[in-house]
Amino acid sequence: MANNNEFRTCPDTGLQFHRPAETLMKLNAVVAVVFLLVGGILGLLLGLTRWPAIHLLGASDFYKVLTLHGIDVLIYWIIFFEIAVLYFTSSTLLKCRLATPRMAWLAFALMLIGAVTNNVAILQGNSSVMFTSYVPMQADPMFYLGLILFAVGALIASFVFLGTLVIARAEKTYEGSMPLVTFGALTAAIIAIFTIASGAIILIPTFLWSVGLIEGIDPIMYRVIWWAFGHSSQQINMATMVAVWYAVAAVAFGAKPLSEKMCRSAFLLYILFLQLASAHHILVDPGISSTWKIFNTSYAMYLAVLASMIHGLTVPGAIEAAQRKRGFNKGLFEWLRKAPWSNPSFSGVFLSIIIFGFLGGISGVVMGTEQINLIIHNTLYVPGHFHATVATGTTLAFMALTYWLVPVLFRRQVIFPKLASLQPYLFGLGMSGVALFMMGAGTLGIPRRHWDITFADSPLTHNFPEMANALLGFMGVSVLLAVVGGGLFCLLIVGSLLFGKRLSLTEKGETPLIAEPVTSYEGVGIGKIVAPGTLVLAMVFLTAFVLYYFINWKFLSQTWGLS
Amino acid sequence: MSSLLPPPDRIWWKEPLERVELIWVAIALVWSIVMFFMMPYWHVYGKQNVSNEAYKTTPEAFKAKTEAMVEQYTVRTETAGNIPVVRPPVGDVYLLARLWEWWPILELEKDQSYRLHIASLDWQHGFSLQPANINLQVLPGYEMVVTVTPNKSGEYSIVCNEYCGIGHHRMIGKIYVTE
Numbered sequence: 001m002a003n004n005n006e007f008r009t010c011p012d013t014g015l016q017f018h019r020p021a022e023t024l025m026k027l028n029a030v031v032a033v034v035f036l037l038v039g040g041i042l043g044l045l046l047g048l049t050r051w052p053a054i055h056l057l058g059a060s061d062f063y064k065v066l067t068l069h070g071i072d073v074l075i076y077w078i079i080f081f082e083i084a085v086l087y088f089t090s091s092t093l094l095k096c097r098l099a100t101p102r103m104a105w106l107a108f109a110l111m112l113i114g115a116v117t118n119n120v121a122i123l124q125g126n127s128s129v130m131f132t133s134y135v136p137m138q139a140d141p142m143f144y145l146g147l148i149l150f151a152v153g154a155l156i157a158s159f160v161f162l163g164t165l166v167i168a169r170a171e172k173t174y175e176g177s178m179p180l181v182t183f184g185a186l187t188a189a190i191i192a193i194f195t196i197a198s199g200a201i202i203l204i205p206t207f208l209w210s211v212g213l214i215e216g217i218d219p220i221m222y223r224v225i226w227w228a229f230g231h232s233s234q235q236i237n238m239a240t241m242v243a244v245w246y247a248v249a250a251v252a253f254g255a256k257p258l259s260e261k262m263c264r265s266a267f268l269l270y271i272l273f274l275q276l277a278s279a280h281h282i283l284v285d286p287g288i289s290s291t292w293k294i295f296n297t298s299y300a301m302y303l304a305v306l307a308s309m310i311h312g313l314t315v316p317g318a319i320e321a322a323q324r325k326r327g328f329n330k331g332l333f334e335w336l337r338k339a340p341w342s343n344p345s346f347s348g349v350f351l352s353i354i355i356f357g358f359l360g361g362i363s364g365v366v367m368g369t370e371q372i373n374l375i376i377h378n379t380l381y382v383p384g385h386f387h388a389t390v391a392t393g394t395t396l397a398f399m400a401l402t403y404w405l406v407p408v409l410f411r412r413q414v415i416f417p418k419l420a421s422l423q424p425y426l427f428g429l430g431m432s433g434v435a436l437f438m439m440g441a442g443t444l445g446i447p448r449r450h451w452d453i454t455f456a457d458s459p460l461t462h463n464f465p466e467m468a469n470a471l472l473g474f475m476g477v478s479v480l481l482a483v484v485g486g487g488l489f490c491l492l493i494v495g496s497l498l499f500g501k502r503l504s505l506t507e508k509g510e511t512p513l514i515a516e517p518v519t520s521y522e523g524v525g526i527g528k529i530v531a532p533g534t535l536v537l538a539m540v541f542l543t544a545f546v547l548y549y550f551i552n553w554k555f556l557s558q559t560w561g562l563s
Numbered sequence: 564m565s566s567l568l569p570p571p572d573r574i575w576w577k578e579p580l581e582r583v584e585l586i587w588v589a590i591a592l593v594w595s596i597v598m599f600f601m602m603p604y605w606h607v608y609g610k611q612n613v614s615n616e617a618y619k620t621t622p623e624a625f626k627a628k629t630e631a632m633v634e635q636y637t638v639r640t641e642t643a644g645n646i647p648v649v650r651p652p653v654g655d656v657y658l659l660a661r662l663w664e665w666w667p668i669l670e671l672e673k674d675q676s677y678r679l680h681i682a683s684l685d686w687q688h689g690f691s692l693q694p695a696n697i698n699l700q701v702l703p704g705y706e707m708v709v710t711v712t713p714n715k716s717g718e719y720s721i722v723c724n725e726y727c728g729i730g731h732h733r734m735i736g737k738i739y740v741t742e
Contacts (some may be wrong), residue, residue: 261579302596562614
């Protein structure tokens with residue numbers, strides 16, 4: 001180890017923080033939360049506009065806010081936080097100095113400058129082109145330039161992470177294989193590098209086109225390559241989210257993986273197959289063959305879905321086995337009943353797993369089926385899906401980790417602990433409503449990214465079913481609830497960082513911040529099954545999945561013949 | 564050891580699996596394979612598939628073909644803007660998308676199959692046929708040909724569900740299906 005003054009040891013958890021890494025983790029996490037706050041406020045404006053009874057914003061503001069909301073939440077909130085996670089899982093978990101802190105600062109500066117440039121370009125009003133910025137609709141050059149700068153920064157940060165892994169190995173700061181959580185973060189970093197490269201391949205020519213140096217960009221080429229960035233960037237979120245699930249299970253329960261082999265193999269499946277997929281968005285495009293679509297949209301035979309189903313079992317399974325080892329070994333569900341439901345780190349992760357799986361996972365696979373996509377593409381169902389996956393699943397997992405990082409990383413107590421224990425439920429419930437009602441409205445044909453479904457200024461008109469208006473109203477109410485939950489999170493975290501009771505940098509605090517690791521799962525469970533309760537829950541999930549999947553084939557079979 | 568620490572076995576690959584994991588992986592793998600084979604199955608036995616037929620085109624060429632059809636088969640006009648309603652014979656029919664309209668209005672016969680050609684003249688658009696809820700992406704420069712067989716008579720709307728600028732929410736077209 002280089003110099004002991006460069007490290008701080010957390011008295012509660014024994015984790016070692018390299019000071020430059022610690023500062024960068026804090027900065028990245030704080031900027032992430034600021035973007036979440038901005039994105040949430042924009043989301044409120046959108047929710048109040050698509051609620052037919054209120055219809056708050058005008059058309060031009062609506063499309064501007066929608067562009068900004070998508071980018072701020074899907075890109076900036078998530079990726080700034082991910083960089084903090086990358087530094088934590090490399091430098092802190094491996095007890096290693098951060099590689100090239102100066103490059104990490106450069107990465108942070110580029111990301112921040114890029115994000116702000118891009119935000120300003122959108123706010124100026126000439127770049128209401130949506131998150132996807134499909135050509136030949138053109139945005140201001142600063143819009144693309146901001147995204148490119150941000151991407152370069154994120155790419156540098158990913159290499160700082162990889163460099164740290166190399167140093168840790170060379171300096172032997174740990175024995176054997178890296179921890180599972182770091183392994184998961186490595187998966188995310190590999191996917192991130194692929195993703196950002198794809199983004200660069202398409203956004204750099206698009207930028208050149210916007211300043212007049214290139215004549216045109218082919219729309220199909222744009223869509224195919226852009227989605228290798230747009231969809232895969234969400235796979236970074238997913239890999240990071242799963243790593244956070246494992247981390248919180250270890251922190252709150254001392255859980256060890258049921259088996260390292262299974263969890264790591266599932267992450268390997270992510271690396272091999274998850275970022276393959278970009279066809280989900282181009283299933284009903286002209287000029288792309290069904291063979292390629294089927295292979296791509298299914299991640300080569302659903303091998304990445306298989307990996308997610310594995311994590312969906314092994315995370316709660318490890319929690320169950322650890323709880324059983326701690327004495328809650330009765331029946332199928334004692335471990336769950338006696339879980340710490342008032343600990344927001346646990347409840348956040350548990351809700352994340354359930355909502356991600358049941359709402360986000362099932363809907364994603366169903367709508368990513370080549371033919372079923374015909375009855376879903378570009379309807380409100382699509383944002384419904386990703387509000388369940390990223391906006392709820394990933395966000396809740398990151399919120400859960402943040403509650404733990406406040407005392408460990410920032411050495412402050414979380415203020416208003418009662419409110420904090422309520423917060424994940426408010427946000428989870430609100431966002432589930434948002435996702436479900438959007439999907440419902442989408443099933444009735446309501447389009448996404450649409451300001452006026454009454455077509456008031458149009459020579460022709462269409463009347464959507466009455467039910468659709470009701471669903472959009474329910475969606476509006478859910479948005480309010482989710483904004484209260486999300487706003488509460490931002491207030492609690494910012495408040496804790498400013499006013500939370502300071503914890504000593506050297507003395508142990510009163511409440512333990514990390515559970516004693518469980519070393520073996522021998523003798524727990526029923527028969528030879530260590531996690532029978534989780535297996536039952538997994539079967540409930542599978543049943544819902546199978547039913548919903550075939551219901552959608554039934555819907556499809558009732559519409560016009562197409563060939 | 565916990566997921567935050569290195570695994571006890573130096574080579575994690577050699578660690579035994581838990582039985583619960585094996586059971587679940589087997590079930591999940593079977594389900595993955597079933598879902599995968601549903602797609603080729605539907606191509607053979609299902610009646611709703613996206614066509615693989617598409618051509619490169621230009622706005623001028625596609626507009627000319629659509630106008631030729633409109634000239635020959637217009638049966639009446641609708642609205643103050645005199646949008647032509649075209650009742651073409653079974654065969655090739657054309658629909659163009661542009662800022663911000665679907666043109667022309669088509670009148671088709673139930674249970675007949677038409678080769679519907681769709682392309683955009685400017686930006687990207689989304690063909691969303693309601694209430695049948697059929698959704699296709701419409702691009703400039705590419706002409707998609709999809710064989711449609713309406714299975715119910717009535718009035719259908721084509722909503723645009725790809726954002727195409729400030730008039731996007733006013734972009735709506737019609738297809739009438741007669742007995």
